[in-house]
Every structure is written in C-alpha cells, then in structure tokens.
Amino acid sequence: MQSPFLLSLIKKFLALLVLGSALHLAHADDSLDDEGARRARTAGASLIGQLAPVAVLETIDGEKIDLAELYGKKPVYLKFWATWCVPCRQQMPGFEQLQQTMGDKVQVIAVNTGFSDDIDSIRAYRKEHQLTMPIVIDDGSLAADLNLRVTPQHVVIGRDGRIFHIGHLDDQALHAALENAVSEQTASTSRSQANAAPETPQFTPGDTVTDLNIETLDGEQVQLGKGGKPRALVFFAPWCESYLEESRPETSLACLRVRKDVDSLMDQGDIEWLGVSSGLWVSASDLQDYKNTTPTTLPLALDEQDELFRAFAIRDIPTVVLLDAQGRVANILKPQDNNLVEAVKALR
Incomplete structure (x- = not known):
C-alpha cells in the first residue's frame, strides 16, 4: 500500500505536469496571436486611409448588401473568418457582443473566406455561436482587395468610406477603431469615388491559359x-x-x-x-x-x-x-x- 506522503507527492507532481502543459499551450497561443497580428498589420499597412472597395455582397439568406451605398452613411466592420479557424472560434462570442452593442451604429458583416468551407458548415456554425449579423461568403475577390493574410482579419471602414483599421486580434486597437469610426463626422463618399477592383480572368476546362x-x-x-x-x-x-x-x-x-x-x-x-x-x-x-x-x-x-x-x-x-x-x-x-x-x- 502506498503511503499518504507518497500519494501526496504523486498528486503534486501530476498537478505540476498539468500546469506546465497549460503554460506551454498558452505560450503557443500567444505566439500564434502575435504572429497573426504581425501578418495582418503588414498586409494592411498600405491600405490604411485608402478608399474601401466597392462590392455588392449576398448573404447566406439571399439578402443584398451594397457597400458603396453604406459609405458616407455609417461605418462598416468586416470580419474575415472560417469555420476551421481556431482563433475565429475563440473570438466569436466577442464578435456577437459587438453586433449586439454597436449593430445600430456600425454595419457589421461576417465574411466567410469561402476557402475550404461549405454552406452547411457555415449555417451550423452560425447556429452554434448564435450569430445574428449578416454572413456572406467571399469568392476571393474581397479578400484580394483587402490583402487577406490571416483568419480572423478585421477591417474597419470609416464613415467616409476609407479603411480605418486592419488587424487580427479582438483587442483595444479594434475597439478604439470602431469607437473612433462611429464618432467621426465626415463628408459623404459617393459610389464613383470608391475603388472598384478589376475583374480577374478565370480559366475553365477547354480554355487556353494566357498571361x-x-x-x-x-x-x-x-x-x-x-x-x-x-x-x-x-x-x-x-x-x-x-x-x-x-x-x-x-x-x-x-x-x-x-x-x-x-x-x-x-x-x-x-x-x-x-x-x-x-x-x-x-x-x-x-x-x-x-x-x-x-x-x-x-x-x-x-x-x-x-x-x-x-x-x-x-x-x-x-x-x-x-x-x-x-x-x-x-x-x-x-x-x-x-x-x-x-x-x-x-x-x-
């Protein structure tokens, strides 16, 4: 029979192992967050202050959202995400909270990257996380316009239709950008002033590839x-x-x-x-x-x-x-x- 002292040592040893494992995982998560933030910041550096792209988005419920019609009226918050993305899942409760608290002042849109995802998974994900903001699936063009490099990637567009913030974390910088975008009073941006990305040629079976x-x-x-x-x-x-x-x-x-x-x-x-x-x-x-x-x-x-x-x-x-x-x-x-x-x- 093992002595109480030995059992106590074993319990303490196991507790230290669990703590060490938890600290290692936490450090790994922090490193990934830092790397994601760096990549988003680098990708977005050239876009800050630029006119946001024109796009007519269709939600998974069939509704149309014309971004150009929103510019000049209210800020827009686009969040790129995927159902397979671990940090996206971690941020979803805060994302829905922003929709609940700021949805009347900011047009919040959940932009699924459409990358190795499918509509059934997206609908199930919406139900699981009880998301109430509009959800659209990108065909890659909006991601190209906004230099998508990580998931999640946050894009805050000011009332004037210019890109205000691009980031990866649900942090103070994101919340400050949203608050500043709401408080800004700027002139309206017309549809013709907004950037429209050139169409990318697409090749299908039978087509000859060029350029x-x-x-x-x-x-x-x-x-x-x-x-x-x-x-x-x-x-x-x-x-x-x-x-x-x-x-x-x-x-x-x-x-x-x-x-x-x-x-x-x-x-x-x-x-x-x-x-x-x-x-x-x-x-x-x-x-x-x-x-x-x-x-x-x-x-x-x-x-x-x-x-x-x-x-x-x-x-x-x-x-x-x-x-x-x-x-x-x-x-x-x-x-x-x-x-x-x-x-x-x-x-x-």
Whole structure:
C-alpha cells in the first residue's frame, strides 16, 4: 500500500505536469496571436486611409448588401473568418457582443473566406455561436482587395468610406477603431469615388491559359499556357495536413493523399509539376520550412496574392489543375476526386 506522503507527492507532481502543459499551450497561443497580428498589420499597412472597395455582397439568406451605398452613411466592420479557424472560434462570442452593442451604429458583416468551407458548415456554425449579423461568403475577390493574410482579419471602414483599421486580434486597437469610426463626422463618399477592383480572368476546362506566371521558391520563372510539356498545378496550403487534422479531417486526409499521389506520378517525368500555395497564413519562409520538413520533391511556389487561385476559381484545397501540351485546361480535380492517376494518364 502506498503511503499518504507518497500519494501526496504523486498528486503534486501530476498537478505540476498539468500546469506546465497549460503554460506551454498558452505560450503557443500567444505566439500564434502575435504572429497573426504581425501578418495582418503588414498586409494592411498600405491600405490604411485608402478608399474601401466597392462590392455588392449576398448573404447566406439571399439578402443584398451594397457597400458603396453604406459609405458616407455609417461605418462598416468586416470580419474575415472560417469555420476551421481556431482563433475565429475563440473570438466569436466577442464578435456577437459587438453586433449586439454597436449593430445600430456600425454595419457589421461576417465574411466567410469561402476557402475550404461549405454552406452547411457555415449555417451550423452560425447556429452554434448564435450569430445574428449578416454572413456572406467571399469568392476571393474581397479578400484580394483587402490583402487577406490571416483568419480572423478585421477591417474597419470609416464613415467616409476609407479603411480605418486592419488587424487580427479582438483587442483595444479594434475597439478604439470602431469607437473612433462611429464618432467621426465626415463628408459623404459617393459610389464613383470608391475603388472598384478589376475583374480577374478565370480559366475553365477547354480554355487556353494566357498571361499567367509565377516564381518558384528556387527563383525560377514559370510561364503558364506556353506550349511544351503538359503541366499539373497542385493548389494547396502547407498547413492543410496538420492544422486541419482535427477541424477538417477530410480535407487534411485529401491533402495527404494528393501529396503522395503526386510524388509517385512525378517519377515518370513526362509532365511538369508545380505546387502552388495560397498566401493565407503562409509566407515564403513558411513554405520553405514546409519544403525542408516534408518528404516531397514537388517544386513549390507561393501565390501570395492568390492570383492563380482566383484565375482558376480555386476555393478548396487540394485542387489539381491539368494543362495539356497546348496550354489548355484539360481537367480540374477537386478534393473529393480520387482519379488523379487516371486523369494524368489521359493528359499524356
């Protein structure tokens, strides 16, 4: 039988282990928050004071919100988020509280990134968190206009239609920006004064790709659409397999499956392969770390502004775009498609 003294020591030891684990997790969360804040601040630096983009948004309930009609009347608060995003989940209670306390003074809009998400998950998420503000799903264009680099990313637009604040944290800076935007008295901004982003050309199966290029991590310039060998573009994110393992296990497994399939197909050498990473939560150094630590020989490129993602209307990862020898889009394989080997054979 163990003595009371020994049992007491064991309990104290276990308590210290639990405390140490909690402190480690808290430190990791703080580091991620700091990194997210830095990325949002860097991405938004050039936008502060600029006219906000024009966009007519449609909510998941079918209602239209014309941002240009709001400018000059009331501030707008856009919050980019995703159902798989851990800090988004942590911030949701505060987000709903802002809607309840400031919704009459500020147009609050929850902007789902539309990146590896779906309408059923979004509706379930709204119900779980009892969200009452309008929810829209971005097609990537609003994210491009506002330099989306992290989730969540907060964008506060003043009454004058100019961007007031871009951040990642639900912190004092965000609340101060909202209060200042509400208290500002400025002249109205007309629709014609607001920025309208140019439309991004989109290529679908049968289209010949033109005017697209990207630089690999190794500094090679890749021009897409030029004649030569067939080409396969693997659209992904380096955090897919690890970060989504719990929140989106199907997507995580799909990224793992495609990576292994690609590695086996690359050995045949008759197709030029390129991995194209999204710029969401990814920098060049992040992608280099992935290359150094992941057993893959796939050449990699960072699509920092998600220009190629928009050009092929990629909203889910992993997606593989196959181009034939003439630069035409032969096939676009979604995460649920299991026929990559067959599709590549048909490309030859």
